[in-house]
Amino acid sequence: AQNRLLIKNGKIVNEDEIVEEDVYIEDGVIKQLGRNLIIPGGTRVIDARGKLVIPGGIDPHTHFEFEFMGTKSVDDFYQGTKAAVAGGTTMIIDFVFVKKGESLIDAYYTYRQKADDKACCDYGLHMIVSYWSDRVREEMSILCSEHGINSFKMFMAYSFMLNDSELYKAFEACRKLGAVAMVHAENGSIVSQNTERLLAKGVTGPEGHELSRPEEVEAEAVNRACTIANQVDTPLYVVHVMSKSAASALVQARERGVRVIGETLAAALGTDGSQCKHPCFQHSAAHVLSPPLRSDPSTPRSLMISLAQNDLQLTGSDNCTFNKTQKELGINDFSKIPNGVNGVEDRMSVIWEKGVHSGILDPCRFVAITSTTAAKVFNVYPRKGCIAVGSDGDIVIWNPNRTRVISAKTHHQAVDFNIFEGMECHGVPEYVVVNGRVCVDEGLVKVVEGYGNFVKTPVFPPFVYDLENAEKLRPSNNGIDDLHQTPKGEDRKVSPT
Ligand code: URP
Ligand code: ZN
């Protein structure tokens, strides 16, 4: 009976419609959808009357056990994925950090070793390209063809940033492989200069963080990355779009034909940069990530509207958690505060609260930006990201009528702070089914360490680059292309509920 589950009387929400149907799952896979299903005896039945049955969240942006800025993030693959599941996320995609000069393939194996015995839900991996060489290019190819990697993140800031020529080569390599080029868009040279200037003036506290990385420094990098990607005809994925300026840079780039996807974060939607001016260092430093939370208080709502309008396409958490004592590395110098915040557990609830409960998103769009689009972009759709016959049994029974209050005292993460502390959220994941197993059961978290599998993310069909005929050669079967042809909002119809 363990491997058979019937979810009855709920409303199934996919990105394109809401239907009142039951879901039957067997051996981890959705086997039947409909009313009055005929199912084997001994099947466990969960009554979802009055609740929504949604695809498990996919968080395309986490950093578990991430060695960064002289320390290591505290949520490991067990605690991180346990928290994910507790919050209604059933797949995460983590970033493999590659030290300068290190083999990408060695780094990949290191991560597999860290994750395989610990992950409580399925996971995929992106690679970070922290330096450029011909060997890196070859390893990217091997990772795509043999190891189920289809995405590479390049940084335009930090000591391991790539310069424009290197970005050009890395983006071009991605296009040739049919891989997703991802970029951290901030002008690292300007950030360094601003940091020096601020520290010399005696601005050393967390309030200096955003001053050193203002909106236009993010927007400039977004624009430059889009320009470079367009020169080599590579679709681009901008991670953690944190400001109104960066979001409009994306819109403008798209207007001139750049194919670009924008991700924003639960953190940016749920809180803002005023927190970095809090007099208590532990509080303000806990909110430091890059690009920064913006002090313009209209930012969270504006980014949510961008998501509703399809100016931004999806959300991650960028979960990269450091304890208070680790944040103290930057007690005398804001530029040494380890960058990163929580979010893997609370992303779904925060976005439901600020997006759906506040009336900006409909439930279908909620599913799109928390799950379906990530599955499409990273090429695991329709296995993940939807409730359909043949898809993995990754399902959340979401109760929109119950509330919970977020707190570090009750969260499942290892970290000792929560940037959403005290937020009351409508929308509670009462049951979370991971590959057919009930891992949150009436709110009780019952995960199994190592239960999750590594999910290979296959590359898209690559195509030959030809500058003269670039227009002609644009693939029509590339999932990212399809996403771009989606008219804003109009194609999504919500059936009456
Ligand atoms: O501040 C952040 N975002 N930390 C994690 C690393 C990254 O750039 O995503
Ligand atoms: Zn980043």
Ligand code: ZN
């Ligand atoms: Zn405090």
Ligand code: ZN
């Ligand atoms: Zn990140």
